[in-house]
Amino acid sequence: MEYYASSPEEYIRQLPEERRIIIAKLRDVIRENLPEGFAETMGYGIEYIVPHELYPPGYHVKPEQPLPFISIASQKNHIALYHMGIYMQPELLSWFREEYPKHMKTKLDMGKSCIRFKPAGTIPYELIGELSRKLTVTEYIRLYERETAHMKKK
Template sequence: MAEHFASVDDYIGSFPEEVRTVLERIRRTIHEAAPEGIGERIGYGIPAVTLDRRILVYFAGWRHHVSVYPVPRGDDAFRRDTGPYRSGRGTLKFPLNAPVPYDLIARTVRHLVAERD
């Protein structure tokens, strides 16, 4: 049975320390890359960051990886850079046994913001 979390803090707090550290940094990266006025909530059981009360991006922790959803279309360079991390059409999957490319997560957020309009 899936757990239900009251907040993003509760969700992140449910993970072992090494995963919590990565999730907190992803959270900070998203907040730094997004415009002012974003919010947070739990959606589909995972953290969601909102902009203008609409979901902008989700992120999640798993046993062996962390994920960011959805994947924007982006430009050719973005598609090339995200290629190794794509899992399906709408997911970026970053293994926990390798450095997480936080700069790529920031680029993902900036593309998602740009593609909203």
């Protein structure tokens, strides 16, 4: 099921109760730990972005959109957390993969930037908080520019 909302609060209100509690807690954890400069907005779920004021070029695929960093969403069969830093920084991905079993008994279910939590109640909030702190806006922009420069060379 897709949810359409103009604010994170509206998005959360639309969710079934179990999902509402989980997404609200994930949102709180990310907001409490995210370095200064990132902004919360709505897109494909609740998104944390680098605003155009800090990075005028925006997202290379759609420059009119701000640079995405983290997003959380309630999907049909799981809760999804997308973290673009994990996608672009192998050291961060390795760290996360090593830390995950220290926090969870469930197997890590992950794509390139997507971490899927099934059943929805199995979320390592403390680890997500730590992950949220790992990159500042400046570090993320530097990483993003390095990665998009590599893409242009291919």
